Amino acid sequence: MSSYSFLSKDELAELQKELQAKYAKFKSMNLKLDMSRGKPGSDQLDLCMGMLDVLDSNSILKSQNGLDCRNYGMLDGLPETKELFAELLGLRPEQIIVGGNSSLSLMYDMVARSMTHPTVEGMKPWGKYEKIKFLCPAPGYDRHFAVTEFFGVELVTVPMTPAGPDMDVVEELVSSDETIKGIWCVPKYSNPQGYTYSDETVRRFAALRPAAKDFRIFWDNAYCVHDLYEEGDKLLNIMEECEKLGSEDMVYIFASTSKISFSGAGVAVIGASEHNIARIKKQMTIQTIGYDKINMLRHALYFKNADGVRAHMKKHAAILAPKFQLVDDMFTSHLEGKGIAKWTKPKGGYFIAVDVLPGCAKRVVALCKEAGVIMTSAGATFPYGKDPEDRNIRIAPTYPPMEELKQAAELFCLCVELVSVEKLLAEKTSNE
Numbered sequence: 100m101s102s103y104s105f106l107s108k109d110e111l112a113e114l115q116k117e118l119q120a121k122y123a124k125f126k127s128m129n130l131k132l133d134m135s136r137g138k139p140g141s142d143q144l145d146l147c148m149g150m151l152d153v154l155d156s157n158s159i160l161k162s163q164n165g166l167d168c169r170n171y172g173m174l175d176g177l178p179e180t181k182e183l184f185a186e187l188l189g190l191r192p193e194q195i196i197v198g199g200n201s202s203l204s205l206m207y208d209m210v211a212r213s214m215t216h217p218t219v220e221g222m223k224p225w226g227k228y229e230k231i232k233f234l235c236p237a238p239g240y241d242r243h244f245a246v247t248e249f250f251g252v253e254l255v256t257v258p259m260t261p262a263g264p265d266m267d268v269v270e271e272l273v274s275s276d277e278t279i280k281g282i283w284c285v286p287k288y289s290n291p292q293g294y295t296y297s298d299e300t301v302r303r304f305a306a307l308r309p310a311a312k313d314f315r316i317f318w319d320n321a322y323c324v325h326d327l328y329e330e331g332d333k334l335l336n337i338m339e340e341c342e343k344l345g346s347e348d349m350v351y352i353f354a355s356t357s358k359i360s361f362s363g364a365g366v367a368v369i370g371a372s373e374h375n376i377a378r379i380k381k382q383m384t385i386q387t388i389g390y391d392k393i394n395m396l397r398h399a400l401y402f403k404n405a406d407g408v409r410a411h412m413k414k415h416a417a418i419l420a421p422k423f424q425l426v427d428d429m430f431t432s433h434l435e436g437k438g439i440a441k442w443t444k445p446k447g448g449y450f451i452a453v454d455v456l457p458g459c460a461k462r463v464v465a466l467c468k469e470a471g472v473i474m475t476s477a478g479a480t481f482p483y484g485k486d487p488e489d490r491n492i493r494i495a496p497t498y499p500p501m502e503e504l505k506q507a508a509e510l511f512c513l514c515v516e517l518v519s520v521e522k523l524l525a526e527k528t529s530n531e
């Protein structure tokens with residue numbers, strides 16, 4: 100199939116009619132499907148039900164250091180859970196705080212504390228500056244952007260590339276602008292493209308020399324073990340790179356088991372230099388006496404070690420890889436060669452990103468919705484929810500069962516075709 104841009108006005112009009120008829124058929128099916136958020140399917144959640152059996156009312160709820168998990172104490176989490184995450188993230192247990200059930204709330208809290216209390220001793224809290232900014236590699240994760248927007252931080256878009264954020268832009272901005280206090284990063288299987296930062300990108304992050312001494316990299320390693328295939332992407336260990344250069348205080352690492360065990364009932368962690376861990380604990384102790392240690396114990400007992408987690412993730416992959424494959428196959432058969440869409444082919448994570456023709460994303464998502472398929476809002480992957488070119492759409496293929504996913508992907512492709520043809524036709528007409 101040749102590119103649609105070579106079709107004549109009459110051919111496009113003919114095609115439009117055909118596509119409209121197909122769309123009307125879809126509408127009459129009264130679909131009710133949701134591809135909007137990156138949630139695990141219930142079959143993935145079933146994989147972890149055994150975790151609920153590792154403890155019962157006869158269990159001795161003691162951690163390996165003898166602490167009674169039913170009681171207060173251990174603000175930074177159980178030693179065995181710290182060890183588990185340390186192994187997974189390539190950190191030392193002293194560099195870990197195990198928090199509650201959500202890494203997003205740990206990130207939120209980190210930003211909140213930074214607004215009210217100094218990040219570097221002797222400096223002002225971020226909130227005391229007249230204006231501060233955060234770099235937002237985009238397309239990126241909408242909830243990251245929302246956290247900083249909520250605190251009144253100005254969001255600055257940085258272009259994403261398949262090797263990570265455009266580091267020329269990051270280095271230039273960070274080294275010249277003292278009001279830039281941080282950057283959001285999803286370094287492995289990024290949300291939404293599924294890109295993994297290259298070794299060079301990670302090294303350049305570690306080597307940043309920010310104008311603001313209280314600049315911090317928010318390194319959200321949410322998909323650190325979420326490979327779809329045997330051969331996953333490899334991410335360089337940023338803490339090790341920072342330690343070589345003495346910049347280890349510049350990075351905050353986050354992760355959680357939300358997409359390993361149970362979403363919303365897993366455990367989340369902060370990884371940071373020992374110096375930062377001490378400061379965070381001092382501030383955190385005002386907020387909580389400690390997080391849920393019974394859940395931490397459950398996770399440590401169930402997974403045992405990093406290999407236990409990796410083995411478990413293979414079971415997730417067996418469910419997820421066919422879903423990603425299905426979407427890629429559908430896109431290939433319906434969209435390839437038509438010059439109307441490009442999409443990513445991630446080896447892990449939870450998303451695929453599609454770029455449609457400029458000015459078309461919103462209408463594609465609206466048409467999908469009208470026919471009963473909810474997609475992530477167009478624009479959501481950019482700061483302030485505004486995609487300057489209105490072309491990026493995030494596909495979340497994990498939640499719907501295969502049959503529904505197939506229908507949803509088919510409808511999506513149809514809507515992309517229809518909206519592209521409308522656009523090309525309008526262009527041809529206005530050029531007459």
Ligand code: PMP
Pocket residue numbers: 137200201202203204240285290319321354355356357362363367
């Ligand atoms: N970070 C990223 C990049 C995510 O995609 C998600 C979930 N979609 C989260 C964080 C949320 O993690 P948690 O459940 O640990 O708050």
